[in-house]
Amino acid sequence: MQNFMINLSEDCDTIKLSPENLMDCFDCGDSDLNDFFNRDALLFQNQSLGQTHFMRHRATGKIVCAFSLSADSVKTFLLSGSRKKKVKDFIPHNKSLQSYPAFLIGRMGVATEFGGQGIGSQLLRYVRFFAMQKFPEIARFLVVDAYNKPEVLTFYQKNDFAFLFTDEKQERENLKKGADIDEPLHTRQMFYDMQRQE
Numbered sequence: 674m675q676n677f678m679i680n681l682s683e684d685c686d687t688i689k690l691s692p693e694n695l696m697d698c699f700d701c702g703d704s705d706l707n708d709f710f711n712r713d714a715l716l717f718q719n720q721s722l723g724q725t726h727f728m729r730h731r732a733t734g735k736i737v738c739a740f741s742l743s744a745d746s747v748k749t750f751l752l753s754g755s756r757k758k759k760v761k762d763f764i765p766h767n768k769s770l771q772s773y774p775a776f777l778i779g780r781m782g783v784a785t786e787f788g789g790q791g792i793g794s795q796l797l798r799y800v801r802f803f804a805m806q807k808f809p810e811i812a813r814f815l816v817v818d819a820y821n822k823p824e825v826l827t828f829y830q831k832n833d834f835a836f837l838f839t840d841e842k843q844e845r846e847n848l849k850k851g852a853d854i855d856e857p858l859h860t861r862q863m864f865y866d867m868q869r870q871e
């Protein structure tokens with residue numbers, strides 16, 4: 674583990690994945706995500722299925738973290754009354770829609786050597802800034818299919834993401850996976866309102 678503090682926006686360059694700027698040995702501790710960033714992300718990008726960026730520490734040249742974004746939506750017509758209200762809490766009543774534009778954080782990871790030091794939380798704030806700066810007024814929400822693991826769900830909750838569905842049963846019903854099956858969902862849908870007033 675490295676022994677210096679990193680401020681992502683001041684100490685790192687944001688680099689778009691390209692044939693000239695590839696990631697090849699990024700390790701965030703999750704093999705699926707590693708495979709995606711090191712092998713598949715450019716193929717997805719070439720098919721307009723998501724744009725990937727990584728953040729490289731200027732002083733050491735190390736890749737600190739990476740994320741990929743694509744277009745999505747929060748489909749409030751699928752939600753119960755109280756969940757719908759939670760999503761629309763900060764949106765004026767007369768701007769009510771059936772479905773709200775969103776950026777999907779398709780993948781994100783922090784390199785293991787930089788884990789547990791607040792980089793992931795900084796990255797979520799940076800992604801919000803990045804989305805609003807690069808694509809202003811395009812989308813209201815950030816959404817993520819978060820790994821259904823306590824530490825990952827806590828991570829997003831600590832960063833003000835909320836569950837779209839109250840519980841796994843509701844989410845299963847929506848996904849038509851059968852509400853009675855005990856097997857846990859692999860991911861949980863979570864959202865964040867980029868314009869919410871604190």
Ligand SMILES: CC(C)(COP(=O)(O)OP(=O)(O)OC[C@H]1O[C@@H](n2cnc3c(N)ncnc32)[C@H](O)[C@@H]1OP(=O)(O)O)[C@@H](O)C(=O)NCCC(=O)NCCS
Nearest residue numbers: 701703781782783788789790791792793794819820824828
């Ligand atoms: C999840 C991930 C992005 C978090 O990044 P990070 O830089 O370690 O996160 P932070 O240091 O900002 O953590 C913030 C909070 O998340 C929780 N958290 C994050 N990782 C955790 C872990 N391994 N175990 C327990 N809690 C954890 C903690 O509650 C932490 O709060 P605390 O610092 O007050 O204890 C990073 O661990 C990662 O890349 N994991 C592998 C890939 C992955 O799971 N990506 C998410 C896919 S949906």
